[in-house]
Every structure is written in structure tokens, then in C-alpha cells.
Amino acid sequence: MEYILSLILGLFVGSFINCVVYRVYNKESFLKGRSKCPKCGHKLKVLDLIPVLSFLFLGGKCRYCKEKISIQYPLVEIGTGLLFFSVAYLLQANFLETGFFNLAFLNLLFYFFITTCFVMIFVFDFKWFIIPDGLTFTGIIVTLTYLLSQTFVFDVLSQDILLQRVITAFVVFLFFFALYFFSGGRAMGFGDVKLVILLGLLLGFPKILPALFIAFAIGAIIGIILMLFKKKGIKSEVPFGPFLVLGTFIAMFFGDHIIQWYLSLM
Ligand SMILES: [Zn+2]
16 A cells, blocks of 8 residues: 555656756746646646646647647656655555654655655756756755764664765765766766765765666666667767666665675675
């Protein structure tokens, strides 16, 4: 039951993400005003805003101007829904039994927040090759607050691990800054350099290693595929942020397993 609720919540958060990403890119306020069709500007009714279902019932077209709606909308909604479902499942969320005022529920909320952040970064960087600073900094501040509360309020994270997370964030930042600097910005954008601070805080050492490995591996594979199909030249950029958040999401939940598996091979 909790997992189904998380899935439904994720669908609505996905819809919210679509809206926020569009409005932030167009420099509109994302709190004020109703959602409208990007083509004809017609204000959307509640019926037009139901995740996935609206898209299906309207046949992927705007109710008013019949302009095609981007497949991005339902994909982000379904993707976020499935990610929320996975998070609830992996954290074994059972808030209907244990209630909402406990550490386990706080953890769940935190991972929902991080997932939301990651999906926004994914969409933004995938579409426009930028990672908004506001998004990265909000992620860093919330994560630091979460870690500090884990250490000093709930006493479930030792001060050593807290310090280790901060050092990890600093070291990966330096590593990525060097990559950025010595490649003249060709290897990655500065947005990625700032993003890894958040990823270092979330994962710490050694979990950051499988995250970066997965990111570089997927990036390389996608890069080669694009070159083979001559869609992109060697010089043109492939956004790196989507791979970084994907690698981090996997490492957050499976990092320990991946490291153990790797060590067992040696
Ligand atoms: Zn329209």
C-alpha cells in the first residue's frame, strides 16, 4: 500500500517537475499563476493536469489548440512515479503502521526530495545543457541540514562519517574542477563541477567511486553510440549531469553491493 501511494505521489511530483522546469527556464515564477499551454497560452483546467491520464485521454494533444504535447511530460511523470516507488520499496517504508513522526519517515522524505532534485537536474541538463545553480545549492543545503540532524539531533550518524562526507565532497569537487580546467571546459560544464559537491555529500567514500564509474561508463557508451550514428561530432557536447545523477541514484542504494562485488573479483 505504501509503495502504491509513493508511486501516485511520484506521478504528481513528476507533473510538478515538468511545470517547474518549464517555468524556471522561461524565468517565470513557479508559485504564482495557473499552468498554461506553452503553445496557445490557454489556461489549463484541473482535468488537463492529471499525470499521464490527461495525456492519454487528450491523445497527446492540447485540448484547445490541438498542438502536440511533448512526450517529455508523461515520461517524466512515469519516471518519477517509478523512482518514488523504488525509493519506498528500497527503504522498506511502512509509514501507515509506524506513523509520520519518526526517523524512517524523515529518511523517506529526504530521499523523495533528492529524487525530485535529480529528475529536475536530469531534465534540465538533457534539454538545455545547464544545471541551474538554485537547484544544486538547494540540494546541498537540504543535504547538509539532513546530515547535521542525523549527527547532532538523531545521533544515527557519527561525526567521523559527517566529516568524511564533507571531505569527499571537497575532493571530488577538486577532481572535477581539474578536469574542467585542464580540458578548457570541454570535458564537462561548470554546472557538473558544482553538482559533484552534492553527490559527494550524499555518498561519501567509497560509494562515490561506483557512482562516478557508472556515470563515466554510460557517458562513454552514449558518446560512442552518438558518434557511430553521426548524430554528434566528437566536439559537440553530451550533457554529463544526467549520467552523474543516474550513477549517484544507483550508488545510493546499491553502492555497497557493487563495491563488495568488485572486491570479490579481485
Ligand atoms: Zn494549446
